[in-house]
Structure formats: C-alpha cells, structure tokens
Amino acid sequence: MSADAHYRFPPSAAYPLNRCLYALKSDRAFIDRFLADPVAATAEMGLDEGERADLRRMDRDALVARGAHPYLVFMAGLRLKMAAEPSTLEYF
Amino acid sequence: MLVGAFAVAHTPQLLIRPETEDRDLVLRVHAAMGRVKRRLEELRPDAIAIVAGDHVEAFFLNAVPALAVYVGRECEGTFGPYRYRLDIHEPLARAVVEQGIERGFDLLYTQDAPLDYAFYVPLHFVMPEPARPIVPLHVNVYLPPQPTPARCHAWGAALGEILRARPERVALIASGGMSHFPGTDRYASPEFDYDRGLLDLLREGRGRELARVTGEELDKRGNIELRTWITLLGAVGDARADVYCYEPSWHHGNAVVEWPIPGS
Numbered sequence: 001m002s003a004d005a006h007y008r009f010p011p012s013a014a015y016p017l018n019r020c021l022y023a024l025k026s027d028r029a030f031i032d033r034f035l036a037d038p039v040a041a042t043a044e045m046g047l048d049e050g051e052r053a054d055l056r057r058m059d060r061d062a063l064v065a066r067g068a069h070p071y072l073v074f075m076a077g078l079r080l081k082m083a084a085e086p087s088t089l090e091y092f
Numbered sequence: 093m094l095v096g097a098f099a100v101a102h103t104p105q106l107l108i109r110p111e112t113e114d115r116d117l118v119l120r121v122h123a124a125m126g127r128v129k130r131r132l133e134e135l136r137p138d139a140i141a142i143v144a145g146d147h148v149e150a151f152f153l154n155a156v157p158a159l160a161v162y163v164g165r166e167c168e169g170t171f172g173p174y175r176y177r178l179d180i181h182e183p184l185a186r187a188v189v190e191q192g193i194e195r196g197f198d199l200l201y202t203q204d205a206p207l208d209y210a211f212y213v214p215l216h217f218v219m220p221e222p223a224r225p226i227v228p229l230h231v232n233v234y235l236p237p238q239p240t241p242a243r244c245h246a247w248g249a250a251l252g253e254i255l256r257a258r259p260e261r262v263a264l265i266a267s268g269g270m271s272h273f274p275g276t277d278r279y280a281s282p283e284f285d286y287d288r289g290l291l292d293l294l295r296e297g298r299g300r301e302l303a304r305v306t307g308e309e310l311d312k313r314g315n316i317e318l319r320t321w322i323t324l325l326g327a328v329g330d331a332r333a334d335v336y337c338y339e340p341s342w343h344h345g346n347a348v349v350e351w352p353i354p355g356s
Binding site for chain 1: 104106107108109110111115118122147148149152153170172173216217234235236237273274275276277278279308311312314316
C-alpha cells in the first residue's frame with residue numbers, strides 16, 4: 001500500500017494512541033470518564049502530552065499525522081457525540 | 093445449498109440517524125432492505141452466512157486476522173444503545189471453517205469475539221421472520237495490509253462450493269460499501285461515478301473482473317469494503333446483479349443488491 005493511501009499500516013509507536021481511540025469507540029465506561037474528565041481519562045492511557053492535547057480537541061489531522069487510524073478517529077468522535085447528545089439522534 | 097445472495101450497506105447512520113443525514117434517503121434505503129427481508133422470507137433459508145469487515149471492534153491490534161469465522165453457539169455485540177445477540181448455525185459454521193482450512197485458507201475462528209455493527213446493521217433490517225441462525229464471516233478491510241481482492245474472490249469461490257454442497261438452504265449476504273472515506277479529508281467527496289460503473293458491470297454478470305482490482309485502487313476509490321462483495325462474487329460466479337437501490341448520501345454510496353441464484 002502506498003504511503004499516500006487513505007488507510008495505512010498503523011505504526012507501533014502510535015499503539016497507545018490507537019488503543020485510547022479504540023476505548024473511546026468501544027468502551028462506554030471509558031467514554032463516560034473521558035466526557036467527565038478528559039485530562040484524567042487520557043492520563044491513564046500512557047499518552048504523551050501532545051497526543052493528549054490533540055485527543056482533547058479531537059484534532060483529526062493532527063491525530064492521523066501521529067499514526068492514529070482514521071477510522072478510529074472518526075468513530076471515536078461519532079461515539080462521543082452519540083454519548084453527549086443522544087437526543088439529537090433518530091433510532092430505527 | 094446456496095439459495096440467495098445479497099449485498100447491503102451497513103453505514104451506522106442508517107440505524108442511528110444524526111441530523112446531518114437526509115431522512116428520506118435513509119428511508120429509501122430502509123425500503124430496499126425491506127425488499128431483501130421479503131425475498132429472504134420467500135427463499136426460506138435455514139441459515140444466513142454474512143460476510144462483513146470488522147470495524148476494529150472484535151479485532152484490534154492485538155490480533156488482525158485476514159479472514160475469520162465465528163463458530164460459537166451464539167454471538168453478541170453492542171452499538172450505542174443497541175444490544176444484540178444472534179444464534180449461530182454451529183454445524184454450518186464449523187463446516188465452513190474445517191472445509192475452508194482443508195481447501196488451503198488459513199482461517200481464524202472465534203467462539204467468543206464480539207460482533208461488529210457491520211454484521212448487525214444489515215441484519216437489523218433484513219432478518220426474516222422467524223429469525224434464522226447466522227454464520228458471521230469476517231474479512232479484514234480496515235487494517236492494512238488487507239487480503240487482496242484476488243484472495244477474497246478465491247475464498248468466496250471456495251465458500252460457495254462449501255455452501256452448495258451442504259444440506260441447509262443458505263443465503264449469503266455481503267455487508268458494506270460502496271464508496272466512502274471515513275476519518276479522512278475525502279469524507280464528503282466519495283467516488284459515486286466509480287460506484288455506478290461497478291454496478292453496471294455487476295448487472296452484466298461480470299463480477300469476476302473485480303478479482304483483478306488492486307488493493308490500492310479500492311483504497312483510492314473509497315471502496316475498501318468492496319472486499320466483502322468480492323468474496324460474495326467468488327461464490328455467485330457470473331450471476332447478474334439486480335440493483336434494488338443506489339442512494340448516494342453526502343458521504344456514502346448506499347447500495348442494496350441481489351444476485352438471483354438460478355433454481356432457487
């Protein structure tokens with residue numbers, strides 16, 4: 001896969017970051033902790049300060065540049081929105 | 093035996109609609125999925141084999157299988173407020189994994205992994221009544237390096253042979269697609285013309301040509317999930333597609349398709 005592919009091999013250096021995004025995507029208890037106190041929630045995931053700052057802003061471009069998987073960034077953001085604003089959604 | 097084959101979009105906005113999504117479009121896709129449900133009730137399958145790409149839910153970076161089969165008695169998962177539990181057709185699932193490995197496909201199997209929404213969203217809308225047991229079949233689409241389209245097609249061809257030799261009536265569903273680029277700067281500009289060209293090709297029964305597409309092209313065209321369709325195309329051979337709908341939203345080419353199986 002070329003270096004400019006939309007979805008690239010996730011670098012192992014970004015494993016803690018991707019693990020945190022995975023938790024935001026799939027772990028409702030972690031989502032709630034993040035919404036309540038993002039500084040404390042990201043501190044428990046072994047991230048450096050730059051990663052934690054980008055996560056708190058959900059800065060997609062910065063996170064992807066750090067090696068975050070774009071889909072994980074996307075769905076983590078959507079799940080945070082679903083958790084924070086459930087009344088704006090229509091459920092089928 | 094293989095009695096039916098379908099491809100169904102699974103974008104989560106079809107299940108949980110944010111204000112950003114056109115409600116009429118969502119309902120039109122629901123209507124097409126309702127047609128699949130009625131067709132499945134006519135076809136009376138004993139089991140539904142569903143090929144989907146896990147969205148980094150069951151398989152995170154601790155283990156990234158190219159191809160996997162769920163072989164437990166049941167499977168379950170969650171998405172937002174939805175909690176789902178589905179029966180697995182265990183004899184069929186076990187036959188698929190055993191015979192697949194005999195045929196040279198090094199399948200991972202799981203009796204415990206959670207079930208991603210890519211499986212659940214289509215089944216939420218198309219599961220016939222009464223509900224049938226399923227065989228969930230995972231193809232890695234999101235974590236590079238993914239299996240090549242040629243490999244997916246070859247696996248689908250083997251899967252089709254396995255299913256046709258079984259006593260159960262089996263419907264096969266491919267979940268996913270078409271063009272979309274979640275999490276990238278292309279999110280709002282999918283390749284709808286590429287999708288329409290693909291659908292024309294599939295209407296002509298030329299699905300086996302997709303075995304020659306490269307992984308790079310699928311990535312470039314926002315069609316990494318087409319690997320699930322290509323797996324199905326290996327199973328249905330030169331069957332011609334009946335396109336129930338193609339509904340391009342601002343970020344996603346939503347398609348619902350049937351490949352009628354002769355004699356079913």
